[in-house]
Amino acid sequence: MKRLQERALLRTPGESPIIRTSVRLMVPFIQLFGLYVIVHGHYSPGGGFQGGVILGASFILLALAYDLKTSLHHMSERANAVLGNLGAAIFVGVGLLAALCGGLLLDYSALDRLIPLGPIEWRSFGIFLIEVGVGLGVMCMMVLLYWTISSDGALDEGL
């Protein structure tokens, strides 16, 4: 009886072949859907935040079904830092670039002077660019929040 209890305690919640296989199958599709939500934000409900959360959820799902190491194997801590900063830098950079090109901050139509697409098309495209930045940033921060809080800051074990 005691052995059984100990074994149950030792087992992580996701340690079941059904869950592992289905998660492994689902993760690529979840990520694809996340990308779709980011990219299709112009035409349907969605956008950077929503898509970023979905992308982040795919890594969190990996950590839930396997363990934190598997999740860290798919996205290293360093990649997380670089991508998160890159996301924020894309947004601020696009805004500043517009200001440096002679417009005002975040005035995407001013970017027309760099690549002539037409000011209105540039507004649409500028929104797309910042949504990508937002998606990257939100994904990394969601994953970082989960990793850190679930493992109490150790980034090695946890759920």
Add this chain to the structure above:
Amino acid sequence: MTFVNLHIYVLLMPLLAALAVNVAGRFDRRWIAPLVLGALGFSLSGALLVLARVVQHGALRYTVGNWQPPYGIELVVDHFSALMLVLITLVALLASFAALKSVEQELPGREYLFFTLYLILITGLCGLVLTGDAFNLYVLLEITSITSYGLIAMGKGRAPLASFNYIIMGTIGACFYLLGVGYLYILTGTLNMADIARLLPALDAPFATATALAFMLVGLWVKMAFFPLHGWLPNAYCHAPTGAAVLAAPLMTKVTVYLMVRIILSMYGPAFVFDASAVQDGIVWVAAIAILCGSVMAFGQKDLRRMLTYIIVAEVGYMVGGIFLGTGTGMTGAILHIVNDALMTLCLFLAVAAIIYRQGSVSLVSLQGIYYRMPVTMAAFTLGAFAMIGIPPTCGFFSKWYLLLGGIEAGHWEYVIALLTSSLINAVLFFRIIELAYFGALADGAHHDHAPGERHEAPWWLVKPLVITAMLLIVVGLSTGPLVNNVIRLVLPAGF
């Protein structure tokens, strides 16, 4: 480089530096100091240029994204916000020297995280003073709050508990502010402050506008630790890492006072806010009580840093009271006091940081005979203490003078008495410390083996900014006239 976007560069440079610190500082911490100091130095020089341009050419309204103001977000660069921009970047630059050194000692290995949050906090504060949009103000308020929650929770011992209290109180404050904005949005359908100011007088909704104002003010009072709502502040600033306290203590409360002035002057207009004289009188009374309670509670503390946090609570009472006197002199005094108090608090906290760097504690017992060990630090501390008490020619005297005049003009004697009493209590408080620091070692024979004459100053990273701040206290005090005539007078609306 076009000058139209100058304040944007001032605002975003610390943010970019924060991203750079986060990446580069992670791999090699030698990158941190040049990035932080470079960005803040750039911001300070940019802010000075912005102020010079505003004084010369008048206020500037900037539309982000080139959209018409009620649709897009508007930034307002007028005399007041330019002045605050200079103040914030100046204080941040001076504080960052001390922060760089003390964080190295207190939080080894986590410096890049600390400075990422530190720089974003500065961006948030700069953004707060620039914005002309009620909802944008909420977002920036949350940026400054979240960064300071993180910075405070990095401390040791009770710091996480203090930080959690701050999170709960800060969120209540921010949510109340957001509720006020929501009420105004339902009533007017706009979020732009100037547009709200245009629509409010024509609105026939006295209950809802008053409710909205009440919620916004209470929300900001929680954030600025106005007396009955001040519970979170002493613990938070007392247990925070020294580097965080040096930045947050001078700036956070003052910027929130700025926001209150902004709401009163450019959103509601003084005519609306100072209409109900019973409420106004009540707030001045509460401010008087705040001043007295802050000072008395400061008197009971056994730790210098904790004592200073209670003095901050009293100073918030000065400013809120001065604003709600409803006279031009009182308002001038309050605005001048924002500037002066930021510098005075910075001076005292830098001195505390220097002492903590050397001996790890600033309990009153440990300050015995410290004059002999750290003469320069304590000289600057004395100057800061004089400014806090209000001894001319330090800047503290002039703003208190304006506040006193305003109180007498408005006939609010309770405020005048509270101010004078609090100055007296401050004098007793600080002379007690100065006495202890100067004569303590002579009286105490036990310390003689640890020769009191042995000089052991903190490194120049901590001492030089402190000396500069102490000089600034006198410089700003002596240039009160031009400051009031060229900048602060122009902040007040006509006929006020």
Add this chain to the structure above:
Amino acid sequence: MDVFLEEIVGKYNYWAYVILMMIGFYAMIGKRNLVKKLLGMNIFQTAIILLFVSTGVKKGGHIPIVDKYAALAGNLDISQINNPLPHVLMLTAIVVGVSVTGVALAVLLRIYREYGTLEEDEILEKLRR
């Protein structure tokens, strides 16, 4: 009485949100367990989000995603499309809420590491000793 009832029926949304808000607010200031305080904070924020989103509603309106060509030609029925602005504002408020919750959870973990409990009374008891 009739006036009062009409007031409630016409603005029942505000009444519902205010009651939610009061629940959250009471939990934030009245409860002694730190996690309950955090949950109260979330309820409070959600109530505000609902309040804002409800201001964007028009009776019979649908979601603010329009037909591009109809919009370019200028034949949109404005009364049929909900106000997009509150949705945008609340997207921001939701993100802020998530962030504050994350930081608060982290701070709670630190508190637990330090004191081994999340009951305010027990923590204060330990501090006094």
Add this chain to the structure above:
Amino acid sequence: MKALALLATLTVGALLLYGTKDFPAWGDPASPASSHLSPGYIEQAVPQTHVPNLVTAVLGDYRGYDTMFELIVIYCAGMAVASVLWRTRE
């Protein structure tokens, strides 16, 4: 303490309900919120930005400044959590 909290809660609630007295009824298309800025966004967003999802257009462009700081908020949250919890690794 509990009584005080209850009193504060009731005061806040009463004040909030008192404020709703002046509000337009729910879903009123003529309310200021639906008639001041919103028609401008609905009519102008597509011609000015070519984005049919008005929420995205307002989020990304008209109020892009808000969105930028929104991203910074969540970035800060990640960094704050890391700085609070990560144990020092020399």
